[in-house]
Amino acid sequence: MMPSRPVKLACRVARPARRTLLSMVVASLMAGPAYAADLLTITRDALDNNADLSAARADTQAVEAGQDVQQADLLPQVNASGQVTHNEQFDSQTAGQPGGTSAGDDRFNSARLSLDATQALFDAVNSAEVERAERQVDQQTYQLAATEQQVLIDVASAYFDILRAHEILEARRAQERAIGRQLEQAREQFDVGLIAITEVEEAQASYDQSRAERIAAESDLQVAFEALERLTGQRYQSIESLGESMSVTPPQPAVRDAWVERALENNPRVLAQEAGVAVARSTVDVSQAQRLPVVEAFANYQLADSDNDALDGQDSSAQVGVNLSMPLYTGGRTSAAIRRSTYELESSQYNFEAQRRNTVQQVRSLFTQVSNNVATVEARSQAIVSNRSALEATRAGYEVGTRNIVDVLNAEQSLYDAIANHAEARYDYVINLLNLRQQSGTLDVSAIEEVNGWLDESRSVSFTLPEEGRYEQALDIGEAPRPQG
Numbered sequence: 001m002m003p004s005r006p007v008k009l010a011c012r013v014a015r016p017a018r019r020t021l022l023s024m025v026v027a028s029l030m031a032g033p034a035y036a037a038d039l040l041t042i043t044r045d046a047l048d049n050n051a052d053l054s055a056a057r058a059d060t061q062a063v064e065a066g067q068d069v070q071q072a073d074l075l076p077q078v079n080a081s082g083q084v085t086h087n088e089q090f091d092s093q094t095a096g097q098p099g100g101t102s103a104g105d106d107r108f109n110s111a112r113l114s115l116d117a118t119q120a121l122f123d124a125v126n127s128a129e130v131e132r133a134e135r136q137v138d139q140q141t142y143q144l145a146a147t148e149q150q151v152l153i154d155v156a157s158a159y160f161d162i163l164r165a166h167e168i169l170e171a172r173r174a175q176e177r178a179i180g181r182q183l184e185q186a187r188e189q190f191d192v193g194l195i196a197i198t199e200v201e202e203a204q205a206s207y208d209q210s211r212a213e214r215i216a217a218e219s220d221l222q223v224a225f226e227a228l229e230r231l232t233g234q235r236y237q238s239i240e241s242l243g244e245s246m247s248v249t250p251p252q253p254a255v256r257d258a259w260v261e262r263a264l265e266n267n268p269r270v271l272a273q274e275a276g277v278a279v280a281r282s283t284v285d286v287s288q289a290q291r292l293p294v295v296e297a298f299a300n301y302q303l304a305d306s307d308n309d310a311l312d313g314q315d316s317s318a319q320v321g322v323n324l325s326m327p328l329y330t331g332g333r334t335s336a337a338i339r340r341s342t343y344e345l346e347s348s349q350y351n352f353e354a355q356r357r358n359t360v361q362q363v364r365s366l367f368t369q370v371s372n373n374v375a376t377v378e379a380r381s382q383a384i385v386s387n388r389s390a391l392e393a394t395r396a397g398y399e400v401g402t403r404n405i406v407d408v409l410n411a412e413q414s415l416y417d418a419i420a421n422h423a424e425a426r427y428d429y430v431i432n433l434l435n436l437r438q439q440s441g442t443l444d445v446s447a448i449e450e451v452n453g454w455l456d457e458s459r460s461v462s463f464t465l466p467e468e469g470r471y472e473q474a475l476d477i478g479e480a481p482r483p484q485g
Helices: 039-049 051-072 124-191 197-232 256-266 268-289 333-400 405-439 445-452 469-475
Strands: 077-088 107-123 238-242 294-306 315-325 455-462
Touching: 039 051, 039 124, 039 197, 039 238, 039 445, 051 124, 107 124, 124 197, 124 238, 124 268, 124 405, 124 445, 124 455, 197 405, 238 405, 256 268, 256 333, 268 333, 333 405, 405 445
Parallel strands: none
Antiparallel strands: 077 107, 107 294, 238 455, 294 315
16 A cells, blocks of 8 residues: 655755754744555555564465474475485405306495375374464464554654644744844833843843754754654654644543453453463463374385395385384473473462553553543643733733733743643643554554544645755664565
8 A cells, every 4th residue: 555645855955055954954834734644554655564564464474484393393294205225335255156256236226115104193282383383373363462562653643743843843833933032122121221130131141042942942843753654664754733723622532441450351351361361371382282192193105226136126025003102201491491481370360460460550540541631732822822811921021010021031931931842732642642543453544544634735744854864874774574475
């Protein structure tokens, strides 16, 4: 499945050499929606190209093939062998005929053909190994499902981390511009003697701080973008933004225990650990089966021929029978193997219990976080309104002399912090909700498609990478391996 929406950076755009790497990562809302990749498109790219997921799929196929290997030992085994020999005899004795001539050839060729067939009638070891292989397939299937869900949450987290970093960067840029204007105004007022130098220095300090925060936000945006590329193996010019009308509602069902019950039934990591207990129990059966006899039916046919003058015709034989073997003493190996597999079973049971407890704790925590995120988003939104009103009042007080420039700078800082915190709260809600679905075992493409509906096609975040070939080479991790057919 090859989505058509992602657009790779197929060409390079010339940039002035004097610009720094951070300034080369530009995020804006100017890109048209036709070129923006959405979350669903990028998720499908990851499902097709993610290296970890491809490795998990190959591991699953290998385990499935291993089941066929074990099953084959219970089926008929037929072997054919042949031998062609050139013989030379060096005898000092002679036959008892007059003249002492030899009774046969001293050089001749011979051939032998053998055909053997066996069929297991009772083999407890192989039967137990087949059962263990089946349990291993179950375990690997759950592990593959867990890997798929991890890819989904990783892609969604990387996607929304980009949007989070972009919104924070926009807030920090606006903050830097606002404080920069305040600094210019303070300098002008100082030049005409209206304020003291200390107020200029306060404004300068606030401006320097806002500039440092803007630089850090640019770095966060670049890192987030490159994390998305690592997961998909592709590069995107732009991605769609999260819509302002996104629905922020409590998780459904609204009962925490319902999510816990769902997780214990569906979480693939819990199910994989439970299947691991079954694998370990099958290993104990394999070890115990080593004490039992093995019964198999056999048949063989042999044909021999020679061009020796003393022999005439062919020699052939056939056998049919039943073979029984019984281990009597193995030096304590069987008992030791039973003890080892028993301890491994105990370990797997503790691992299962640890995973179960961890999942329950994660689900409870995430349910609480998502529920709190709903209230936090609303509170952060109101905080923007309140801080904007406070800033306007502070500016008005500054103009009439009841407030100083420090009060204005603090009010501006509080406003832009509120804007950044609101963005953090919105993306925390989205990511925590997806994490809750992952822990409950219900995260799939349809869940991603639902979240994808919250995006705004008319707004996008675009990225332009630097021209320098050295940076391009650093991002190039090479082509994916070609599976051997």
